[in-house]
Amino acid sequence: MARTILGIDPGLRITGYAVVSENGSGVSVREAGIFKTDDKQRLAVRLKSIYDNVEEVVSEFQPDALAVEELYSHYKHPQTAVVMGHARGIIFLCAANHNIPVESYASTRIKKALTGNGRASKLQMQRMVKDILKMKKLPEPPDVADAIAAALCHIEAFK
Numbered sequence: 001m002a003r004t005i006l007g008i009d010p011g012l013r014i015t016g017y018a019v020v021s022e023n024g025s026g027v028s029v030r031e032a033g034i035f036k037t038d039d040k041q042r043l044a045v046r047l048k049s050i051y052d053n054v055e056e057v058v059s060e061f062q063p064d065a066l067a068v069e070e071l072y073s074h075y076k077h078p079q080t081a082v083v084m085g086h087a088r089g090i091i092f093l094c095a096a097n098h099n100i101p102v103e104s105y106a107s108t109r110i111k112k113a114l115t116g117n118g119r120a121s122k123l124q125m126q127r128m129v130k131d132i133l134k135m136k137k138l139p140e141p142p143d144v145a146d147a148i149a150a151a152l153c154h155i156e157a158f159k
Helices: 044-060 079-097 107-115 123-132 142-157
Strands: 003-009 014-021 026-036 064-071 102-105
Touching: 003 044, 014 044, 014 107, 014 142, 026 044, 026 142, 044 079, 064 079, 079 102, 079 142, 102 107, 102 142, 107 123, 107 142, 123 142
Parallel strands: 003 064, 064 102
Antiparallel strands: 003 014, 014 026
């Protein structure tokens, strides 16, 4: 049975996304990229931009599920969770409007699923995504690799 998963690495400044399809012959990336927002814009405008971009991808590819990186926060940067939470909320709203289930995965789980190491570096993740999908070059920027990795983690989790 063919499935299409939309992997998302949420961020307010840069949101990575990847549309990954799985069928009997394997896994392939149909489209991947980033959505950027202008940090000079008001928060509401930036969130609308993220929503509009996710809406466009969801409408075009009609994914069966969304795989999104969970919130995380570091004591040195407590605002990170708040900012990421805004972006995740918009993504969840878009999914709900389309009746698409959303699964959240901790970044350590995604990294462990792909590399065997929950503390893998961005470069290690990019290399592993490249190897798994037999890509000619590293997925750039790292936000794209993270989105692909979230989708691959979801596929693996539901085998």
